Amino acid sequence: MGRAFVYVILGGGVAAGYAALEFTRRGISHGELCIISEEPVPPYERPALSKGFLLPEAPSRLPSFHTCVGANEEILTPKWYKEHGIELVLGTRVKSVDIRRKTILTGSGETITYKILVIATGARALKLEEFGVKGSDSENVCYLRNLADANRLVNLVQSCPGGNAVVIGGGYIGMECAASLVINRVNVTMVFPEEHCMARLFTPKIASYYEEFYKSKGVNFVKGTILSSFDIDPNGKVTAVNLRDGSCLPADMVVVGIGIRPNTSLFEGQLTLEKGGIKVNGKMQSSNSSVYAVGDVAAFPVKLFGDSRRLEHVDSARKTARHAVAAIKEPSKAVEFDYLPFFYSRVFTLSWQFYGDNIGDVVHFGDFSGGTFGAYWVSNGHLVGSFLEGGTKEEYEAIAKATRLKPAIEDVAELERQGLVFALIASQKPPLSPPREVAGSSIVVERPIYAFHATAGVLLAASIAAFAYWYGRKRRRW
Numbered sequence: 001m002g003r004a005f006v007y008v009i010l011g012g013g014v015a016a017g018y019a020a021l022e023f024t025r026r027g028i029s030h031g032e033l034c035i036i037s038e039e040p041v042p043p044y045e046r047p048a049l050s051k052g053f054l055l056p057e058a059p060s061r062l063p064s065f066h067t068c069v070g071a072n073e074e075i076l077t078p079k080w081y082k083e084h085g086i087e088l089v090l091g092t093r094v095k096s097v098d099i100r101r102k103t104i105l106t107g108s109g110e111t112i113t114y115k116i117l118v119i120a121t122g123a124r125a126l127k128l129e130e131f132g133v134k135g136s137d138s139e140n141v142c143y144l145r146n147l148a149d150a151n152r153l154v155n156l157v158q159s160c161p162g163g164n165a166v167v168i169g170g171g172y173i174g175m176e177c178a179a180s181l182v183i184n185r186v187n188v189t190m191v192f193p194e195e196h197c198m199a200r201l202f203t204p205k206i207a208s209y210y211e212e213f214y215k216s217k218g219v220n221f222v223k224g225t226i227l228s229s230f231d232i233d234p235n236g237k238v239t240a241v242n243l244r245d246g247s248c249l250p251a252d253m254v255v256v257g258i259g260i261r262p263n264t265s266l267f268e269g270q271l272t273l274e275k276g277g278i279k280v281n282g283k284m285q286s287s288n289s290s291v292y293a294v295g296d297v298a299a300f301p302v303k304l305f306g307d308s309r310r311l312e313h314v315d316s317a318r319k320t321a322r323h324a325v326a327a328i329k330e331p332s333k334a335v336e337f338d339y340l341p342f343f344y345s346r347v348f349t350l351s352w353q354f355y356g357d358n359i360g361d362v363v364h365f366g367d368f369s370g371g372t373f374g375a376y377w378v379s380n381g382h383l384v385g386s387f388l389e390g391g392t393k394e395e396y397e398a399i400a401k402a403t404r405l406k407p408a409i410e411d412v413a414e415l416e417r418q419g420l421v422f423a424l425i426a427s428q429k430p431p432l433s434p435p436r437e438v439a440g441s442s443i444v445v446e447r448p449i450y451a452f453h454a455t456a457g458v459l460l461a462a463s464i465a466a467f468a469y470w471y472g473r474k475r476r477r478w
Contacts, residue, residue: 002111005034005087007328008104010094011120011263012037014046014314015295015321017067017076019118020086022325030085034112036104039146040091042078045070047314049150050173051346054157054180062147071318099270099288116328119267119278119286119293120321123260123312125149128168128227131258135230138238140253144173145260153177156253157184163252164189166241168227170197172345173257175210179347181255182217189220189249191227191241201343201354203362203375206387210350217348222247230254260312262297275299277310282336284324292328294320303338304404305357305384315342340404353396356385356403363412365419374399376415376422382406383415386423395420401427 007023009016016035020043023033035043045065052060063077074080081088093107097117104112125143128136135141142153163186167178170192178188190197196207211221222243231240231248241249262277272279272287277299284292284300295317299310319339327334344353360379366372372395377385383406386399402423409415415422 002113003034003087004113006032006114007034007116007118008112008114009033009035009118009120010097010104011035011122011295011297012039012041012043012090013120013122013295013317014043014067014070015120015122015317016118017043017321018071018318019120019294019321019325020081020084021068021073021076022322023329024084024086026325026329028085031087032085034087034089034114035081036089036092036094036106036112038091038093041066041147042076042081042088042090043067044147045314046146049147050144050176050180053150054154054177054184056184059154068318070314094266097266097270099267099291102290115290117291118321118324118328119291119297120295120317121263121266121297122317123262123296125256126259126261128256128258131226133227133229135232135238136256138230138232138236138254140237140251141230142253142255144177144255144257153255157181157186160252161185163187164250165253165255166191166249166251167255167257168192168241169257169259170194170199170223171257171259172198174255175214176345176347177255177257178214178219179217182214182219183348186253187218189222190214191222191225191243191249193224193226195223197221201358201387203358203364205364205368206375206389209368209373209389213348213350222249260296262310264297273299274308275310279308283327283331283334284320284337285327292324294324300337300339302341303336304340304406309341311341313343315344340400342400350389351391352387352389353391353399354385354387355400356383358385358387360384361412363416365416372420374420376409378409378412378415381408381410383409383426388420391420395424398423398427405429 009019012035045067048060048065066075066077069075094104095107096105102114125145140156143149165181165186165188167174167190170190174190178190181188196204197211198207225243225245227241228244229242230238233239238251238254241251264273264278277297278286278293280286280293280298280300282301284294286293296312298320299308302309323337340355342355358377360377363376366374372390374388376383386403388399405426407426
């Protein structure tokens with residue numbers, strides 16, 4: 001016996017929850033939609049696992065971080081799914097998917113059929129064994145990808161107060177877990193092969209700021225080397241981490257964050273793959289017209305840069321899910337996805353946001369001694385990326401708008417001089433038209449010719465406002 005649905009969402013991560021909410025908003029009947037997930041609970045906001053979930057005081061627990069609370073939307077509890085007639089098939093492994101026949105075979109032997117499939121299978125954590133290191137099955141070695149991982153990590157932290165933790169990896173998971181462990185009064189050493197943390201995104205100067213901040217909180221860094229083996233006691237517990245440079249680190253627990261790999265194995269040979277994920281068009285539609293892919297597993301066109309990207313971030317998961325459902329429910333109104341790549345993190349008292357692409361020449365600006373600072377990336381004469389630490393809501397919105405506009409930059413020294421003020425001004429520009437140069441500046445600002453005087457007034461007012469805002473912030477710091 002099997003079940004049949006109009007729509008099936010395969011996967012139970014962030015994207016699945018946002019897709020479900022969008023389906024209900026655009027209209028579905030009870031019994032039309034099904035979510036199949038290996039996890040035993042409905043979709044939740046995965047970023048909470050490396051942040052609030054690990055806090056020693058008032059930690060986040062379900063149902064408080066079910067989707068879609070991360071975007072200030074409804075909290076989709078099990079009751080919500082029941083009230084909307086959405087079938088949850090949880091704790092269920094999928095054995096195979098037949099795209100041609102539109103069938104899904106579960107591990108229990110049930111066949112589920114669909115008319116439209118939304119693939120939201122996400123990605124899995126890379127394991128040490130894939131790099132020739134044994135020991136993942138040790139009781140005090142943790143990964144962090146799902147709720148079970150997070151619970152295991154919390155139990156380990158509580159079992160070794162004041163102990164030693166070795167964090168393998170200097171990316172998102174490594175940095176956020178290290179911060180949470182320090183807050184739990186665990187001694188932390190981070191190990192990664194790159195020259196600095198967050199090497200895929202941060203410049204050396206930006207990374208240096210965060211590394212120094214982490215050091216002030218007690219975190220030690222061992223860079224330029226990798227894990228080679230573990231010392232394991234007779235009980236199967238890791239007692240030390242051996243590095244390739246010959247050093248040995250005592251360990252009561254090990255947290256591994258060395259990247260992820262998209263879950264595409266069910267679709268290999270059936271759908272077109274690209275950049276490690278499932279290739280989709282601007283409507284999130286795969287090479288099969290009845291199949292869509294969203295979130296970490298989807299490689300989609302980024303109009304702003306004219307190429308295809310697979311982005312591993314919660315913001316992309318949320319927005320690709322919504323866009324796919326919009327295209328499914330109203331195909332005649334569907335438009336191409338126009339996404340501005342966005343990444344962020346919040347640790348300790350720090351908070352940064354990045355928009356766009358980190359290619360080309362880098363222009364740093366601001367107060368790297370502990371205030372607001374950031375960077376712009378300039379490629380082929382245009383602003384293509386922006387980073388800001390310690391900004392206000394308005395400032396983050398300004399760098400996002402400025403990055404999307406991709407204004408022409410002729411003088412990077414002038415851009416450095418203006419710093420954040422440039423984004424505040426650029427973000428208030430009217431719609432783009434043939435460019436004109438601003439007097440006294442080598443930065444080209446595009447504006448309508450037909451409204452020259454009005455636009456000049458707007459720019460002048462924005463400049464004065466930006467200067468006043470900057471001066472006010474300086475005064476407050478003094």
